[in-house]
Each structure stands twice: as C-alpha cells, then as structure tokens.
Amino acid sequence: MTLAPEATLSPEALPLPANNPFSRPWDTPFGLPPFAAITPEHIRPAFEAALAKHRFEIDALTTEAAAPDFANTIEALERAGRALSRVGGVFYNLTGADTNEALQAIEREMSPLTSRHWSAIMMDPALFARVAAVFARRETLGLDAEQARLLERTHRGFIRSGAQLGPEEKTRLAAINERLAGLGTQFSQNVLKDESSYALIIEDEAGLAGLPAFLIAAMARAATDRGHDGKHAVTLSRSIIEPFLTFSTRRDLREEAFIAWSKRGENGGETDNRAIVAEMVKLRAEKAKLLGFPTFAHFKLDDSMAKTPSHVRDLLELVWKPAKARAAQEAADLAALAQSEGENGPIRPWDWRHYAEKVRQQTYALDEAVLKPYLQLDRIIAAAFDVAGKLFGLAFEAKPELKGYHRDVRIWEVKEAASGRHIGLFLGDYFARASKRSGAWMSAYRGQRNFDGEVRPIIVNVCNFAKPAEGKPALLSIDDARTLFHEFGHALHGLLSDVRYGSLAGTSVSRDFVELPSQLYEHWFLTSEVMQAYCLHAETGEPIPKALIDKIKTAQTFNQGFSSVEYTSSALVDLAFHSLEGTAEIDPLAFEAAELARIGMPAEIIMRHRTPHFTHVFSGDGYSAGYYSYLWSEVMDADAFNAFIEAGDVFAPEVAAKLKRYIYSAGDTRDPAEAYTLFRGRLPTPDALLEKRGLAA
Template identity: 40%
Template sequence: NNPNPPTFDNTIAPLDYAGYELERIASIFFNLNSAETNPEIQKLAQEISPMLAAFANDITLNEPLFKRVQTVYETIENTALNEEEQMLLSKKYRNFQRNGALLSDADKEKLREIDKALSKLKLTFGEHVLAETQKFKLHLTDPDDLSGLPESAREGARSLAEGEGLEGWLFTLDYPSYLPFMKYADKRELRKKMAIAFGSRAFHSDDLDNREVLKEIASLRFQRARLLGYKNHAEFVLEERMAKTPDAVQEFLEDLLAKALPAAQRETQDLKDYALKTDSVETFQKWDSSFYSEKLKKETFDLDESELKPYFELSSVLEGMFRIAGDLFGLHFEEDPAIETYHEEVTGFRVRDARDNFIAVFYADFHPRPGKRAGAWMTSYKPQFRKEGKNERPHISIVCNFTRPTKTTPSLLTFNEVTTLFHEFGHALHGMLADSTYPSLSGTSVYWDFVELPSQMMENWCYEPEALALFAKHYQTGEVIPENLVERIRASANFLEGIATVRQLSFGKLDMAWHSGDPSAVGDVKAFETAAFAETRLLPEHPETCMSTSFSHIFQGGYSAGYYSYKWAEVLDADAFSYFREKGIFNKEVAGKFKENILSKGGTEDPMDLYVRFRGRKPDPQALLERAGLADAKS
C-alpha cells in the first residue's frame, strides 16, 4: 500500500526482512517436531502447516505486491545494485513467478488447495515413518542369539531392555542398534527379521502405510508444476539448481553408473563367493551384505570396526573437530550451560573467532530417544543477516542418532558415525560463518546441489593422519590411534566403493522416477519402485519391502528431484579437497579462500562463480573418480 513508486529499498529489501518473528517461531516449532516431538506437537503441526502454507500463498499471490516487485525487476538498472542486491531482486521475482503470481484467479485457488494438502501430507508421511521405526522391537533372551555381536552392542541392547523393564536384550530400528546387528549378528534368520522390518516401514497395509500418502504427494507436486507451466516437478525444481534440467541429472547419473556398475558387480560377486566359501550361503540376500562385507573387510585389511571404536570417544571427537575448525577457520567453541535447550541431552556452545568476536550459538544433540526422528541433520533456529548496522548472528544445531554411553563405557562412535558428525558439522559451519545482508540469502540458503559441498568436504579430514592425531585417542589409555590402524582405515576407504556408489545412484534414480513424469498413473508403488531400481539392482528384491514408503528425504524433507545432489557435490568436494592436499590440509591460505568464497557467501552469488573464485577453475570430475578408485573403470 506504499503510495511511493516501488524501488529496491522500499519494496525488495523490506520484503526480505518481513515476517522475521513468524519465521523464527516456526523454525523453533518444526525443529522440535523433528527432534523432540510428542502427540500434542504432532497434532499442532497438522493445524499449523496448512496455516503457514496459506499465509505463504497470501504473499506470493498478492497482486498489488507482485506488481511492485515486477516493476522493480523490469525497470531497475542492474548497475544500480551490487551483486547481492541483484541476486535478491532476481530471487524475489522468481519466487513470486514460481509460486503462482502470474496465474488466473481460478488457478491461484487451485494452487492454494494443492499447497495446503501438501503441507499436511508431508507431515503425515514423516509421522508414519517415525511411528513405524519406534514400533518394531526385537527382544532376545537367549544368549546364543547374540553370537557374533561385540560387547558394546550387547551392552547397548541390555540398556535398552532395562529401560523398558525387560530381561535380556532389546534391538530397535534406530541406527546405533540396527547397524551393528546387521554387521555382526551370526544368526541369519534374525538378520533377515531386522532387515525386513527396516525395509518394510510404512508398508504394512495399515493406518501407518505410506503408499497412498506418497502417491498423493507425487501427484500433487506434478499437478502444481503443470499449473505453473512446467512439464513436471523435476523441471520445476531443477530450474533453481546447478544441474538446471532433468536431462542433465539423468545424464550425470547414467555417466557415473556406467563407471561404477562394473566395479559394483565385481564386488557383489566377491561377497557372494566369500559367503559361499565361508558359510555355504547359496543365495546371497540383502541381510547378508553388511555381515559379509564386514568379515571380508576384516580379512582383507585386518580391520574390524569394533577395534576402531575405542579410539572414537564422542567427547574427544567433538573436541578434535572443534580444534580442526579452529586451525582452519579461527573458531573457538565454549560450552555454555546458560544457553537454553529443549532437552537435557542437548549441549549449547558459544562460538567466537580469533579476535574474540561472537560468531554463533551452536547446539549439539547426539543420541536417539522417543520423539526424535532417525538420521542426522543440521538445522537453524535463527539465521544470520545485517539490519540497521547490526550483524545478527545465527543459532545453528546438529541433531544425530549416535551410540549411547552405557553403564561401563562412554559413547564410542563407529567410524561411519565419525564421518557423519563431520558431515553435519560442515553444514553447521556453512550456517555459522554466514556473512550476508539478507536473511533469505544467508548460510545454507543456496542451490540444493551446492549445499552438500561444505558437509562432504569436512568428511575428508577424518581420513588424514594429521587430523586423526587430534582426536582419535583410546578412551582408556589416551593412546593416539596407531599409524598402522590409520593406514588400514585409508586403505579400506574405497572398499566396496562401487556398491556404495551404485546404491546412492539408485536412490537418485528412484527420486527422479517419482518426480520427472506424471505419477498419477502409478497403481502399485512396489512395482514402480522395482522398475526404477532395475538398472542398479545387485541383489534380489523382496516383496515384503519397499523403500519409497520410508524415503523421507524426498517425501518429507527438501530433496525431491534433488537426491542426486549428494553425488553432484562429491564431484565438487573431491576436487576442492585435492586443492588442500596439494597445499596442505591445514593450509591457512586455502582455508581462508574456502571460508571467504564458499562458507560465508551463502546464496549471494551463483555457486559456480563462487567455486571458480575459490578453486581458480571449474571442478574436475576426475578427482572424484580417482578418490573412489573408479578412474579406470570401464563401462
């Protein structure tokens, strides 16, 4: 309603700051719904989500407001704005255009109905997965059933049983319980039971079944994209990604698959041969994969994951990770009990730079519990931005589901949990070191296939002797991890890399199958999924399991038409880390460039421009193939 002619300063900039309190409260609420939910919060979420969706529509479908934005977009000279202002103007205009501002009144109403329905369906999908994950429990009372399991897994299971007032041992589908069981339990029938339970979450033709939920999500996304003038949801999403088009994503996935599949097939045959030779396993199944992989890894590299765990005590790893962030980026982390948290297990830290400037509040939440969804993620409670001369600093959190301490041992991490921690911390650094003017361009507000670069980049330090020496210390003796053990970790880094790559590519292909066509004709979800996995299948399918029904990344989170991003960003991170390798993994100049051009810039510029400024050139995919040991793979 401003009577003055629209300008950047009276329209675009104030629009980005508008609604700050609501966004802050909403982020707190939905973060709690992920990390510390209960039936009351879930009920409120089902009420609040449609309200927020309607409110977002009220803004982007407001015609007088859009006319003002459009006028600025079409009349302002780019030279009058700096790079960040140009990006904000372009983003604001596209946000209106991509969310229905140019539609007819009738189509605007259709869009409102779609957005309202999607907001509730995505929540329902996640609630079902959480309920299914927590519903299954494998209660064992015969010690013989624990054959093969290391003492740490047994003790964890005993603690879970005691917590529920049961005798014996309890295993659940939470990763710290599920993964060791699948790796070490000798009893094949019990591994099968766990694998089927995990693979069939929300696929039981009951109140928690997600088949109709996900079909409706996919169909509504397709309808929305068509309404807005796009061929499908993937085309709509990828317009705002580095990849740009579904064809480019498919080509990327196919190219990597051609290089990885021969290696994956050889590795799978090696596992089958090993299982046949070792235990006369005639038909190798999915529940055999982790078990024989671990045995073969131990035999090949003399490396047992349970042998590593004593060197990765959680508090020591955390301390070492903070030290690495200090050496690279000049950050200092100090635990502060005065910081309010949402659960007694959450720790708050104040983060300062080398000049003692306050940088961020950082929250760490590490262990599984009821009301917390599975997996690991980074999130924000408050963004960084500048307003009226003040640089508002962010509040950033990482949430994980790591092995709990027991009565006799502290929390000892698997090596995979160590890399997960560093991964989420990379995202956290992206949020904490943000230095933008506008909140919508700050921190991790970047193209989705660029956002995984800082996270995957940080994982590299987990394999470097110089970095491991800072935190890999035996929890009882304080002894630094022996050099020969580090060498075995590095030697085994590419173990079964072909299988791991094909697995990731299969998820990317399933995501694109759901989102790059019209899903309304899909009748049988399992049959559709089986067809999508056909090119990447290495082991027999099972009618009782279905991945789509618990594929939260794409049906609840923000990865729809974007799961390929993990492999896309691996190309960037392998190339970026090769620069550190060349100059030194703690080289201040390279770290400074990474902080300045990647971590602090957020979405203020085109990501490829930022990458080229850091690296001096575009990324070279060869670095990923060499790191993965696939450089010589022939299709």
C-alpha cells in the same frame, strides 16, 4: 487477557498473554529460546498470532503510498515475518528432534494453514506488482552485488510460486501446495511411528552371538529405555541396526530386523505411506504443469546448478555403470566367503554387511570392533572444533549453564579466536531416542543477518548415535564420525555466514550446492593430522597407531560398489518418479520395482531409502527430484579438497581463506558456479569423484 507490553515494540514479539514466551523479546543469554518455559500449549496461539502479524506486515507493504523501490518493497519483505520465523524456528526443530503427540497434532494442523498463508502472500497480485516494478528498473537503481542478487532471487521466487498465474490456476496451485504440506507431515510422522514402535527384543545369550561389547551395551540401553530391563533390543536407529546386521551371526535375526527396517512405511494400517506417495507424485506433476514445466523434475532442477533432468541423469548413470560392475565383483567375493563357511544359498540383503565386514577384516585386517574404541564421541567433537579453528580461526566454549530442549543437548558459544568476537551458538544433540526422527541434520533456531543490526546465528546438529551405558564413553563407527563431521560442515555454513540479508544467509543456497560445505568437511576427519591427535583409545588413552590409520585409508574404496549402488539407485528412482509427465494414478512400489528392473538393480542390494520411508523426498519437497545432490556436490568436494593437497598442507591458510570467503560465509550472494570458480579457479569434472569412490577406469 493481559498482554505483554513489549508485544507492539519488537518485530519478533506477539500480542499474546504475558505467560506465553512468544509474547516478548527473549532476554536469555544470546537470545537462546527459553525451552523450559515453552510448552505445546503456547505453540498454536503463537503460530496464529505470527501468521496474522505477518499478513498485517504484508498488507502494510502493499498499501504503501510511495512508489515501489528497493527499500520500501524488497527490504520491507526482508523485515516482514520475523515473529513467524521465531515461532517456526522453535517448533519445526522440536518436531524433528524431540516430538510428542501434542506437537505432532499441532504440526498436522499448522502445515496446511501455513502453506495456505504463504500461497496467499506469494500469489498476492498487489505485492507481486510492486516486486515486478522494482525488478523492471533494476539496472537504474544503483544496487550493489548483494542487493541485486536479493532482488533477482525474490522476483524469481514469486514467479516460481505462481505469481504470474491466472486466478483459477492460483486457486488450484494453492490447493495443491496445501494438500502436499499435509501429506508431507503425515508421511514423516508415519515413518517416525514405525521406527519408534519397533524393537526386536532379544531375551537370551544366543541372540547376541557374534556381537561386540559396544553393541551389546547399546542394545541393553535401548531395551531399558523401552521398559525391558535386563534384555537387549535391536531398534531401527542406524547406530544399532547397521552394526547388528554387520556382526550378528544369527542369520534368522538379521533377516527379521532387516525386513522391519526396509518396510518402514509399508506395513498397512494408519502408518502406511504408499497412498500418500501416489498422491504426492500426482500433485507434484500437476503443479509443474501449472507452472509451465513438463515435469516436476524440470521445475525443481530449473533453480539448481544442474538445471535439467538430463544433466542429472548423465551424472547418475556415469556412476551407476561402474558401481554396478564393482558391486557384482563384491557380491562374488561375499558369496565365496559365505560358501567357505557352509552357507550355500545366495547372498541376501541382510547378509551383505555381515560378510562384507568379514572380507574387510581378511583383506585389510581392519576390524570395526578394534577400531571403535579409538572413536570416542567427545574426542571426535573436539576434532571437528579443532579443524574449524585451524581453517577458519574459530574457538568453541562450552556453556553448561545454558539449557537446551532436551537433557542430552549440549551448547557451545562460538567465537573468533583472535578477537573473541561472538560468532554464534552451536547446539549438539547426538543420541538416538524415540522422540527423534532418524538420520542426522543441521538446522537453525535463528539465522544470520547484518540488516537492521547484526544478528548472529543459533545452529543445531542432530544425530542418532547409540547412547552408552551410564559412565561409559559413547563410541562411534567410522561412518558415525564422518556423519558428525558432515553435519558440522553444514553447521559451519550457518555459523560463518556473513551476509546482509537473512534470506540469502547460510545454507539458503541451491540444493545441489548445499552439500558441498558438509561433504568437503568430512575429508579432514580422515587426515593423519586429525586422527593421530584425537583418536585416542577409550581405555588406554593411546593414540591410534599409524598402521591402523593407513589401513583405514587403504580401505576407503572397499565396498564402494555396494555404497554407490544403494545411493545411486535411490537417486535414480527419485528422478524417475518426478520425471513422470502425466498425472495418472500409480502404484509406488510397482513403479519402484519397474525402475530398479530397468537399471538392473542387483538382487543382493536394496535402495538406501525405499520409497515408503524416503523422507528426504516425501516429508517435504526439499530433496524431491534432488536426492542426486549429494553426488553433484561430491564432484565438487573431491576437487575442492584437492586444492589443499596441491598446496601441500591440509590447513593451507591461503586456500582456507578463499574457502571461507567464497563458500562458507557467502550464503546465496552469488551464483553457485561463480562462487566455486572464485574459490578454485575453474569448475570441477567428475574425475576426482570416480577416483575417490574407486570407480575410475
């Protein structure tokens, strides 16, 4: 075996054969992963070597002869695991955005192994003894604010990972974590398989009744991608299924497609997630008990802004009551319209979007098919970049010579406009495909840090917009455009990060604070300043008429009963699952139905994410007991944008400077409530949220 000579010299390099890209530092531009050179065959040995190297680094730390101090313990922990971070950064991004059977097999193998590795480290008595010794002397160490924050977060992380448990409890907790990791991976893969394997193939013109040209073109492209040239496919990508449910006049086809969409993960067979959910809920409840909490919700929320399940429930129910009342009125309006067209049965979930669009057109004269040509993907990307330039002084330079992990990926260098200083790389992966999980997200191939030299981030946004026909512009819906701005807000949170320690950088903040930068950024898309400059008609090049912008703004609270109900019901069901005190077996669908009956879920609407495909909550524990976070952050984002309105300028420099300093660039260097107060001068109340959603009394 020939090993790369650099393997022992670089913290990120690994003792592997020289033909493995993870064996050496990357001399690519900006340290971009050499995607073309990385194959699935490289991943497993790289993971194994990185785990071993990390364990070696931890062992060296715990056997350090010198008494524990901040440098040889806390900062040493910051240095450890850089090779593992590099391997994981590439691998887990690929498994979400461009996976295949080989990568999925590795993911199933490595998830429990990686969990076991981290459990062993976080429960290592010798390691925790060193951390605890430093923490006990924290007041005498002369630490600055960021160092003190890192010490507090590190110590707390060990305790929450079971470092203070007895030997038997540690063994059981490690087993639970390992099993949960495997189950979460399987859950995610099952949902992806159900999504990618389904297509409703439409073979005749009758099946296209009511569909606008942009959707017919997207469905033709989707059919071709699945080997059905000359036909049209309804897929379960939101960029196709939602407009199909909106425009199709074929109620039978809407019902068929909607049922397939709603039943992902509960179709029986090997991709059925019901048993996985039942086991995960039970194991999470047991984990919470081991760690001294009455429920898993108490455990998760203890390390959040919300702090307790009761605070979360209070906010959700504050929105639920007016949302349900608003939805009832909306349902009555839809039923009246349906009856006027000769449809006398009740409104069903597969009818809502169809009739809501008709009511919107009647009430606001706002037609999605008329609006869409003004929302070209490339123009909306440029708009997001321009807002970042005006607010934060950034410039974006396309780098077509740099190659991503898929031919659709585009790459930009992000610079400080005034000085030309390199800020980071931004990757945009915008189109749906069968190898990509659904939804939209931001992630990092490399995070920012200023410790042991400056390291700038490599950030990716992944979306699932419908790919246009060759030579045609990709056209977005209003929701798509807001999604792009939302995810770019997350990207800016990563790109603008300017902290010393990587574990505090970027989006490494509490779950109910992390959505603030993203949801706040959405507001700029709907400003006249942005829309008039960037919403140009795809055929005529004419800017969007002011009258149409006014209609969009006027219609912002339209259908908010529906939107609020489908979201809030999902958050309430998530909270209910994780507020269970016992560890008895449950039937997930029966439990879901009982909770929906308790809150009085309207029959015409279903949860935005039904339990068997609720990947936010069951693909890992990132948003478990935490789906409420979007609403919690919305309280802040509605109030935060008002700071610009009050200043009389949506790009007010003084407000933007404070926003950058205390929110976008600060990572987790402060408590979130303190960070928000430094930006705004106070904490927000839910009033702006209710007004934004049109639910205020």
